[in-house]
Amino acid sequence: MDPDAVRLPLATDLKTSISDVTKDARLINAHAETRGGIQRVKKRPGALATGWNFTTPIQGLFGGGLLYLIYGDEFSIVDVDNPPPGEVLIGDLVGGYYAMIDNPPTSPGPGDAYWSASPPGADRWRVNFCGSASGYDPCDIYPRFVGGKGASTGAAAKLFMQQIAAIPSGVAVLADSLGDYNPDAVIETYAFPTPSTFTYSESFGLGWVYSDANQKAVLAAYPSGWPSLADFSSPSFVANEQVGSMGKRKTKTTFTISATGDIGRIPLSTFSGSGESLYGTVTWLEVSGCDQPEFNGEFLAYQIPNPAGFPISDGYLYFQLPAAPASSPATGASKQLGYYTKI
Numbered sequence: 068m069d070p071d072a073v074r075l076p077l078a079t080d081l082k083t084s085i086s087d088v089t090k091d092a093r094l095i096n097a098h099a100e101t102r103g104g105i106q107r108v109k110k111r112p113g114a115l116a117t118g119w120n121f122t123t124p125i126q127g128l129f130g131g132g133l134l135y136l137i138y139g140d141e142f143s144i145v146d147v148d149n150p151p152p153g154e155v156l157i158g159d160l161v162g163g164y165y166a167m168i169d170n171p172p173t174s175p176g177p178g179d180a181y182w183s184a185s186p187p188g189a190d191r192w193r194v195n196f197c198g199s200a201s202g203y204d205p206c207d208i209y210p211r212f213v214g215g216k217g218a219s220t221g222a223a224a225k226l227f228m229q230q231i232a233a234i235p236s237g238v239a240v241l242a243d244s245l246g247d248y249n250p251d252a253v254i255e256t257y258a259f260p261t262p263s264t265f266t267y268s269e270s271f272g273l274g275w276v277y278s279d280a281n282q283k284a285v286l287a288a289y290p291s292g293w294p295s296l297a298d299f300s301s302p303s304f305v306a307n308e309q310v311g312s313m314g315k316r317k318t319k320t321t322f323t324i325s326a327t328g329d330i331g332r333i334p335l336s337t338f339s340g341s342g343e344s345l346y347g348t349v350t351w352l353e354v355s356g357c358d359q360p361e362f363n364g365e366f367l368a369y370q371i372p373n374p375a376g377f378p379i380s381d382g383y384l385y386f387q388l389p390a391a392p393a394s395s396p397a398t399g400a401s402k403q404l405g406y407y408t409k410i
Contacts, residue, residue: 157218158187167222168215180221187218193407194227194276194311195347196238203242203253206372206379209294211349220274220313224267227276227311232262239297241372243379252289256297257282274313274410281305289374314407322404324362325396332383353405359392
């Protein structure tokens with residue numbers, strides 16, 4: 068062994084980003100295990116692409132958990148003591164920027180709606196899919212989909228654009244025929260291009276996502292033809308189409324949620340009044356404080372279309388519970404309902 072070499076132990080006292088040794092061990096490409104009462108680290112191969120060819124000597128200095136590097140005329144700082152945790156949640160500070168969605172797919176930095184130099188407030192937003200269905204009242208969509216949660220309208224809009232563009236075939240819209248009975252339901256199908264073709268704008272207090280969506284209208288009997296007859300191939304035309312409405316989270320403490328087996332339901336009348344509108348047939352509900360734990364959680368809720376066409380649905384939002392609650396309706400002195408209405 069070279070007498071001038073320095074030996075550094077690989078297995079050290081594990082530290083975490085929140086001073087809790089049970090979470091987020093600071094190991095990169097490695098895992099810890101205990102053998103014979105001794106804690107060891109098993110290192111997996113890993114590499115960081117720098118673009119350096121190492122023909123120029125590298126100068127480095129540690130300070131306060133940071134590694135300062137000078138390579139040629141390039142200066143860089145690497146955070147070696149506080150790597151980002153495995154899970155980044157809204158409000159987490161990473162690299163000097165606050166996350167505006169959970170687990171942002173981009174690196175922290177300016178000019179990106181997923182990151183902010185200022186901490187987020189308490190407000191949250193989501194974008195609901197909202198197709199026009201050729202002027203008919205929307206009843207349902209396939210697949211049932213709502214954009215992810217954001218701590219700003221910009222973050223929620225960007226996330227919706229990326230998520231909806233990733234749906235392989237597209238989205239089908241089921242609609243009634245303006246309140247008249249019709250055994251055939253109007254369907255419009257939307258095939259979406261890349262996220263860069265979407266735009267978001269706000270006017271008169273409302274926020275909308277638009278897309279150069281490939282769109283086609285067809286007819287299909289409900290329920291037998293829904294959504295099997297939805298056609299995503301060779302859409303007939305391209306239009307700058309409204310495909311999403313921005314919703315802001317609001318809360319209620321007075322509401323009724325019931326269940327039949329493991330299917331929960333809540334009256335649509337819960338959300339009427341004061342100019343509120345869910346503005347979409349599929350939405351997220353966030354329930355807490357119920358005495359029956361099965362009612363607590365986040366649920367993707369949907370309406371069930373009325374085959375007769377009018378009214379559009381039976382007046383309820385439905386959602387899947389993890390199990391049947393012991394009693395119904397839900398009770399709880401501190402129960403709370405979070406929901407999203409158009410801004």
